[in-house]
Amino acid sequence: MINRFLSFEWKQFSRSSYFKKGIAIKIVMAFAVLYFGGMALLLGVGLYFILKKAMPEIDPMTTVNNYVLYWFLFDFMLRYFMQQLPVMNVKPLMSIPVKRNTIIYYLLGKTTLSFFNILPLIIVVPFSTVLLVQGYPVIQVVAWLISFVAITLSLNFINFLVNKNNLVFYTVLVLVATFGALEHFAIFKISEPAGYAFNYLYNTPYLVILPIVILVGLFYATFKYIKKGFYLDDAISKKVKEVSGSDLSWLNRFGAVAPFLKNDIKLIVRNARPRQVMMMSFMFLFYGLIFYTQETYRDMPAILAFASMFITGGFLMTFGQHVPSWDSEYYKLLMSQNIPYKTYLESKWYLMVAAVLLSFILSTPYIYFGWDIFGMIAAGAVFNIGLNSYLTLFGGALNRVPVELNVKAKAFSNTNGFNPTQLLIGLPKFLLPMLIFYVPYKLISFNAGLIALALVGVLGIVLKPYIFKLIEGVYQKGKYKTIAAFSEKQ
Template sequence: MTLTFLIHQSKAFWRSTNTGKSVAMRVVMGILILYLLLNVLVVAFFLDRILSRTNPEQDILYSFNSYILYYFLMDLLFRFQMQELPTLSVRPYLHLRIKKNQLINYLSITSLWTTFNLTPVLLSLPLLIKIVIPQHGHAQFWSLLVSIIGLTLSNHFFSLWIKRKVNLNAIWMLIFFGTLILLASLDFYFKLFSISTVSSVLFKIVLAEPLYCLLFSLLALVAYIINYRYLKSNLYLEELHTADNSHKSSTEIPYLNRFGKSGDLVANELKLILRNKRPRSVVTMSLMFMFYGLIFYTNPTFSGYSRIIFCGMFMTGIFIINYGQFMFSWQSAHFDGILVSKVSAMDFFRSKFLLFTFFSSICFLLTVPYVYFGWKILIVHFIMFIWNLGVNTLLVLYFANQNYRRIDLSKSSTFNWEGVGASQWILSIPLLLAPFVIYFPLDLLGYPEVGLALIAVIGMIFIISREFWINKLVKRFQEKRYLIAEGFRNK
């Protein structure tokens, strides 16, 4: 039966209308994953040396053991963010003569195929072979390996379970993150106990008594059963679809009223973002980007304005870039409705600018605390904010006019390549390069401040002449709208 499902899945993939594109996407993805795995292998191969460098006074195996639990806690966090729930559209099978556990087993087994499950083994295997076998023997080697696999699988099924729980009720997310934060703060801040000590003691026991590794296998089994039972009792159409039947409020956003029709459109688009999974996760991802500066600004080896230009552009413009690159695909499901309704293309475009301004301003305000690292940073951020509003908004909307790909709003966004096409890649080139093309020549001549001023002036010019550019965009949109609408109708 599992095989039949697999065949159906592959048919669904190959016979979908945009197979050619998604194959290309997958090849790119595959290369990317291979590259990452290669990195993992390199780290794995030198893990013993890395550990002896970082903790020179400790036994290598001891430090390895003490990191295991940390690793799996981090792993859990990343899985929670990125791991995809296995999806077989079960709808066409539910009413047929197929036992539920066949469906669930399929869902569980296919879910195992993820890099998250491969990395722990790859990462630890060379060290286990190099250190554990000569020092302790084969039984200890196997017991550690089985423990690590056991923990991997427990993490795997646990994160599937918790993600499904979160899908139905967001309170589980709070509980999950709350527990993790509590653990981390107890360890690092209050120093009540140390996860690393627990970890090293635990695996010392496993090394001493190899059979204890079965405990971890048991843990994995428990996680599997919890996930299994949860799926079994929830494999109903209505619950898989939307379990959230609470009353949806229809409150309006009062402030937007003063912008007329484009204000109404923005209100709708805000609802689009808040009520659909994929745009919502784009926005949360954008918020995560607000920490981007911490990587660069805390590191003294980067100097000069260029890093601030880069960070500033990303932090204040992340919404424009992340959300804007998929315009107008977000509205693909009701694009026909927009075209026939009494919304003029002008208002449509104005609403996009309004939305961008709204979110960019929020982002700019959120990055104000970086002033801690110097006033220059705040000024450059502001310049890049202007640049984003003036230039990048136009750039993104120009490319939106040639984006014909439909997007399903209800799917999550991590590793979701639906709606990704050439235009997104091409878009990133001018987006990344343009400010530096202006800045670098002047920097080389010794006038970096003039370069910054020029960026600001150009940004302002584009903001002031916006109406003119909107007219150009509208004209192009009128030519392209049939193609866009046709692409969006293509499910």
């Protein structure tokens, strides 16, 4: 039966409208995986010797155990945003004699084959091998390795259970930020008790049973969670909710784009996924604190330009990258109306511009770090409006992955929405402003870099009618491919 499931998924992939694009992206991602996998392998082999040289007075194994907690927390956050949860159209299978347990085991098996589970192995297995070569006790090293793998797989199932649970994620985020700050300012070093616990686990091999028991418990909990909603009537039933209306008549002043702006605002307010993206974009306002508080980055203004893009471009880069996927559930109906494509795209542009301006206003406390920093944020805001907004809309024409708006109640849908196309499209938005700023800065002065960054943004605003005409042409050309892709179940 597992072979048949694999056959179904291959046919679904190879017969879909995004097959060719998927092949090209997967080839690029395969090279990326090989590159990062090779770097991870080198790190695993050299980690022992790096730590031995950097801190010769401390056992490298002790150092790893002292800081492994941060690795697991970072791993969890990375999974939350980027791990592709298993996707399978199970409704047709519910009405035929296929055991539910078999399908669920297959879905859970797919999660264990994730790159996020394999990457740690590429690091810790070579590291453990080096430890054995250096004469460390075999039983202790093997028990530690098994514990590490068990905790990694536990994080995999935790992510499955709490995926898109904002309360859990932001609780973890606050804890990480708090403990990180306490550690940085030497108020309370969380690494010490955590390190003691992991070292005790290493020195007491039979305690390996604890991570294994936790892993089995989480696997069973995930299994029960999926099985609980694995019924045909549950899959097709619709929950009735009372919707509260909002007075958005003040948007009528925007003319033809007003109906679309109202629709997007209602979409954000009423649906789980857009609300989550909205909260994520707010967190980008604090991105500068990572860079502006560190003296190291003062001598790397190109990196500061990179950070400045995020402060005012959080909504643009999170919400904007899913245009037009936000409307995928009713895109066919939308495109059947007598609506100019330009009007539809302009509404998205105005929404992103408003978010950039609001973020810029909220970023005024950064004046505390100096007018140079605030000037860079201002130049970044103009650049986001005048160029990054267009790049975002252009990327939307190539991103034909549908977004299901209320993902919390869907155990078998693509609750992540991340795909490699977004990553490739997003690279110019990060690298281009750094290049535009750095060249005048290096040849002339810091202010010259800011002026160049702002001028490119102003030029983009002036040329808006011509740029929009080009973007509209791209959308028109791929209109029916987009409709077909949104109609498919991925």
